[in-house]
Amino acid sequence: MIDLTVNGQTHGIDADPDTPLLYVLREDLQLNAAKFGCGLGQCGACTVLVDGAPALACVIPIMLLAGKQITTLEGIGTLEDPAPIQQAFMEEQAAQCGFCIAGMMMRAQALLQANPRASDAEIRAHLQPNLCRCGTHLRILRAVHRAAALILSGHPAATHAAGASGQAGGAAGPDRHGSDGPSPAAPEDRLRPDDRDLSRHPQQRERPER
Amino acid sequence: MSTARTLSRRTVIKGTGALVLSFSLSPSSWSREAEGAAQPQTGTASLPGSLRRDPLLDAWIRIDAGGRVTAFTGKAELGQGIRTALLQVVAEELDVPWGHLTLVSADTDRTPNEGYTAGSHSVQDSGTALRNASAQVRAILIVEAARRLSLPPEQLHTESGAVIAPSGSRLLYGDLVASISWHVQAQPVSQLKDPGRFSVMNHPVPRVDIPAKVSGGAAYVQDMRLPGMLHARVVRPPSYGAKLLDADIKDVESMPGVMKVVRNGSFLAVVTQREFQAVKAMQVLARSARWSESATLPVESDLRPLLLGLPSRDEVIVDTLASSHSQAPADGSVKLEVTYSRPYIAHGSIGPSCAVAKFTDGALTVWSHTQGVYPDRQAIAEMLHLAPDKVRCIHVEGSGCYGHNGADDAAADAALLAVAIPERPIRLQWMREQEHAWEPFGPAMLARARGSLDSSGRIDTWEYGVWSNTHSMRPGPAGALLAAQYLAQPFPVPDPQPLPLPEGGGDRNAIPLYCLPHARIVHHFLPDMPVRISALRSLGAHMNIFAIESFMDELALAARADPVEFRLRQLDDPRGRDVLSAAADEFHWAARPAGGNGQGFGFAFARYKNLAAYCAIAVQVEVNPGTGRVRVVRAAAAVDAGEVINPDGIRNQIEGALVQSLSWTLFEQVRFDRRRITSVDWATYPILRFGSVPDSMTVRILERPGEPFLGCGEVAQGPASAALANAVANATGKRIRDLPLSPQRIKAALAT
Numbered sequence: 001m002i003d004l005t006v007n008g009q010t011h012g013i014d015a016d017p018d019t020p021l022l023y024v025l026r027e028d029l030q031l032n033a034a035k036f037g038c039g040l041g042q043c044g045a046c047t048v049l050v051d052g053a054p055a056l057a058c059v060i061p062i063m064l065l066a067g068k069q070i071t072t073l074e075g076i077g078t079l080e081d082p083a084p085i086q087q088a089f090m091e092e093q094a095a096q097c098g099f100c101i102a103g104m105m106m107r108a109q110a111l112l113q114a115n116p117r118a119s120d121a122e123i124r125a126h127l128q129p130n131l132c133r134c135g136t137h138l139r140i141l142r143a144v145h146r147a148a149a150l151i152l153s154g155h156p157a158a159t160h161a162a163g164a165s166g167q168a169g170g171a172a173g174p175d176r177h178g179s180d181g182p183s184p185a186a187p188e189d190r191l192r193p194d195d196r197d198l199s200r201h202p203q204q205r206e207r208p209e210r
Numbered sequence: 211m212s213t214a215r216t217l218s219r220r221t222v223i224k225g226t227g228a229l230v231l232s233f234s235l236s237p238s239s240w241s242r243e244a245e246g247a248a249q250p251q252t253g254t255a256s257l258p259g260s261l262r263r264d265p266l267l268d269a270w271i272r273i274d275a276g277g278r279v280t281a282f283t284g285k286a287e288l289g290q291g292i293r294t295a296l297l298q299v300v301a302e303e304l305d306v307p308w309g310h311l312t313l314v315s316a317d318t319d320r321t322p323n324e325g326y327t328a329g330s331h332s333v334q335d336s337g338t339a340l341r342n343a344s345a346q347v348r349a350i351l352i353v354e355a356a357r358r359l360s361l362p363p364e365q366l367h368t369e370s371g372a373v374i375a376p377s378g379s380r381l382l383y384g385d386l387v388a389s390i391s392w393h394v395q396a397q398p399v400s401q402l403k404d405p406g407r408f409s410v411m412n413h414p415v416p417r418v419d420i421p422a423k424v425s426g427g428a429a430y431v432q433d434m435r436l437p438g439m440l441h442a443r444v445v446r447p448p449s450y451g452a453k454l455l456d457a458d459i460k461d462v463e464s465m466p467g468v469m470k471v472v473r474n475g476s477f478l479a480v481v482t483q484r485e486f487q488a489v490k491a492m493q494v495l496a497r498s499a500r501w502s503e504s505a506t507l508p509v510e511s512d513l514r515p516l517l518l519g520l521p522s523r524d525e526v527i528v529d530t531l532a533s534s535h536s537q538a539p540a541d542g543s544v545k546l547e548v549t550y551s552r553p554y555i556a557h558g559s560i561g562p563s564c565a566v567a568k569f570t571d572g573a574l575t576v577w578s579h580t581q582g583v584y585p586d587r588q589a590i591a592e593m594l595h596l597a598p599d600k601v602r603c604i605h606v607e608g609s610g611c612y613g614h615n616g617a618d619d620a621a622a623d624a625a626l627l628a629v630a631i632p633e634r635p636i637r638l639q640w641m642r643e644q645e646h647a648w649e650p651f652g653p654a655m656l657a658r659a660r661g662s663l664d665s666s667g668r669i670d671t672w673e674y675g676v677w678s679n680t681h682s683m684r685p686g687p688a689g690a691l692l693a694a695q696y697l698a699q700p701f702p703v704p705d706p707q708p709l710p711l712p713e714g715g716g717d718r719n720a721i722p723l724y725c726l727p728h729a730r731i732v733h734h735f736l737p738d739m740p741v742r743i744s745a746l747r748s749l750g751a752h753m754n755i756f757a758i759e760s761f762m763d764e765l766a767l768a769a770r771a772d773p774v775e776f777r778l779r780q781l782d783d784p785r786g787r788d789v790l791s792a793a794a795d796e797f798h799w800a801a802r803p804a805g806g807n808g809q810g811f812g813f814a815f816a817r818y819k820n821l822a823a824y825c826a827i828a829v830q831v832e833v834n835p836g837t838g839r840v841r842v843v844r845a846a847a848a849v850d851a852g853e854v855i856n857p858d859g860i861r862n863q864i865e866g867a868l869v870q871s872l873s874w875t876l877f878e879q880v881r882f883d884r885r886r887i888t889s890v891d892w893a894t895y896p897i898l899r900f901g902s903v904p905d906s907m908t909v910r911i912l913e914r915p916g917e918p919f920l921g922c923g924e925v926a927q928g929p930a931s932a933a934l935a936n937a938v939a940n941a942t943g944k945r946i947r948d949l950p951l952s953p954q955r956i957k958a959a960l961a962t
Contacts, residue, residue, distance in 0.1 A: 097289025135869030
């Protein structure tokens with residue numbers, strides 16, 4: 001039994017000490033965000049924070065993590081109360097398939113926690129370990145810049161002021177909160193949690209949408 | 211068989227007052243079909259989009275007594291945003307509030323059969339079907355309201371889930387549905403909304419799948435956790451065709467958590483209680499396994515002679531070349547002849563393929579990120595000797611696939627294991643090395659172009675040949691499934707077929723959109739497939755557009771013409787001309803400095819399949835002569851995708867395709883020795899990382915209100931590759947015609 005502190009809660013984990021953290025997060029703690037991408041520490045899809053620094057959960061055995069503070073994407077915010085990085089990724093629509101996105105957000109989170117004034121070059125260099133196959137990189141960069149702006153302006157009150165796209169590209173983003181354009185979904189609707197639940201009644205799953 | 215299922219599922223739930231509108235499954239043939247192209251039922255050819263395959267309105271739309279609308283699509287969300295786009299179409303044409311809408315997608319028990327989600331067909335086919343079905347349902351609701359109100363239908367309109375009378379009185383959709391029969395055939399013509407009145411379509415509605423993806427919600431098949439679920443891993447052979455001699459099955463079965471080792475011929479897998487137990491048991495099993503292997507692969511470095519040396523079935527697809535032109539060009543004008551190639555390219559999904567399967571009471575359910583639930587069901591049923599109606603295949607999103615990756619194979623693996631351990635859901639996931647080594651790659655290709663200019667600097671003759679495998683080895687037949695090929699009683703790999711034009715496979719986009727007075731174009735179809743291949747985003751269009759648009763630049767250089775002006779010289783298509791000009795304008799092409807000394811500018815254009823979206827791309831690069839490395843400084847694209855459903859969705863697709871294609875063009879190549887695939891992870895198969903992302907990128911969308919939807923998910927692959935190659939040539943003065951444009955190739959070119 002190993003005690004792991006994840007998102008502020010300590011759990012007694014009954015798994016082999018050489019089990020990589022990722023399997024414990026996904027299976028024992030039923031956390032979805034950190035993803036299995038390679039199991040080799042090459043792609044960053046499993047990125048979480050260990051004592052505030054980005055770490056590759058697919059290769060770190062749990063025996064090295066007793067007493068450490070482990071943070072996953074679930075630990076930094078929810079759809080009801082999103083962290084700046086989550087709000088920014090939604091506002092920039094910075095995902096295609098999204099499989100890499102939780103890892104991207106956590107690595108960016110580590111940088112912004114330490115330095116919300118990171119330059120575009122610093123953000124790019126910092127994200128170098130994480131792979132995206134859909135080519136969403138420029139949106140991810142815009143989202144990280146937007147998250148930085150939210151943090152600097154005192155999130156969440158400054159949402160509407162956070163229009164700067166930083167250095168990364170000029171493609172117009174999607175409908176923003178507070179924009180004039182008509183939008184069928186009110187902002188609060190967009191942020192409501194997805195009520196799909198893959199663990200229950202898959203045969204009857206309706207996949208309701210808003 | 212599907213007909214029987216349809217009848218058995220047509221039900222009216224009593225006591226709710228609601229007619230639960232049934233949906234019908236087409237009695238479609240199970241023959242393999244071209245990538246995503248609709249196979250119409252007889253007598254429905256005049257219907258719009260996929261209504262041709264499934265013409266009954268209640269296959270697509272149903273409304274319950276509470277006014278909740280459920281739409282059905284056979285197309286699957288692959289990260290391209292299709293769920294959001296299709297919901298927008300229904301919300302707009304049916305006038306239903308966003309919150310009242312549900313979309314059910316790609317489920318063999320519930321949705322129409324729309325074949326594969328492929329070929330940029332989803333919006334064109336499913337979007338068109340849902341749009342017309344929604345408009346026709348709305349019209350029927352108005353007629354029913356008019357009957358009840360004793361008013362002429364023309365005096366009524368719809369708004370937010372209700373029919374509104376001139377008096378202002380509202381009849382809710384939910385109150386109208388019970389007395390209407392929806393099991394009726396769609397009509398060829400619908401009264402579609404005037405695009406000027408759109409409030410949902412042509413708006414950047416936020417994607418409905420993104421909130422779960424940025425908050426740790428259950429968004430993927432990988433996130434499924436069913437009660438009693440077990441975990442599994444497969445031990446794949448070390449090389450194509452390897453045969454399993456023996457393995458220490460007993461030892462592994464005594465490992466902690468191991469439920470069963472399943473062996474059937476050379477298919478070997480382990481099922482455990484916990485996931486990491488499966489990984490460990492797989493590793494022990496793999497170490498103990500002995501295989502017989504043989505050298506089945508060609509020499510990787512000899513791609514050009516390999517492709518030219520394989521037996522080919524040649525088809526002349528264009529021949530307007532007068533015999534006098536096939537020899538020498540007239541009046542001593544310029545003549546060029548060059549050869550281009552691309553290597554095998556991996557889909558490289560970030561998440562390895564995964565599936566969940568459960569076998570209960572003789573019936574199998576498979577949750578898969580397949581692109582084709584119906585063809586996959588057929589293949590799995592055949593492999594397991596089950597009737598297709600005993601297999602249900604449900605799409606659940608996975609990591610982006612960009613074509614036919616390991617999804618269907620993982621589904622087959624899970625299905626085999628579920629049958630071996632009934633009553634327990636089995637979650638099977640591939641390892642990174644398995645995805646890299648065993649996915650069916652995009653085929654290597656070769657193109658040879660010969661052309662001449664007339665004295666006015668226009669193209670006179672154009673001869674082009676493309677050598678390629680097929681671009682679809684997708685399921686339908688069980689033999690397309692990897693596991694099925696390795697069973698004790700194996701299923702044979704199906705005979706490859708060329709995909710027919712106009713969409714084409716290896717010859718997709720082999721015919722330029724330009725006006726060519728004298729042309730001869732030949733598709734050299736290569737049936738032998740030494741490397742496992744299938745559909746990769748844009749199929750042969752990537753290579754053909756890379757080659758054609760590179761060659762256009764080579765001809766423009768020979769004609770001493772500006773590349774954009776040279777293209778416009780021979781392009782009549784007005785929408786193509788608009789896109790070309792828009793991209794040039796967006797990029798400030800005319801204001802660019804002269805290329806050279808390591809700085810270069812490149813341009814390229816295509817209309818995907820010559821019948822879907824148009825796209826033109828311009829890029830600026832810097833080439834470091836010391837390292838041979840290319841830095842893409844900026845890129846600009848213009849796209850005409852017809853009527854726009856979600857402008858941000860189009861932008862996202864074009865941006866993503868452009869970056870992905872830059873990665874293919876600069877970095878990617880499947881590696882192998884004579885026995886094994888050797889590019890088995892991200893170190894041996896590097897792709898683009900943030901350090902190689904352009905500084906900036908802009909996308910201009912040309913609005914075409916009232917025009918048909920044109921699929922745009924793959925249109926940028928070819929133009930991005932060619933624009934980049936043209937920019938490198940402009941920067942260095944050297945033309946590199948083999949992909950990837952690696953530092954080694956660039957340095958070698960600069961040294962000549």
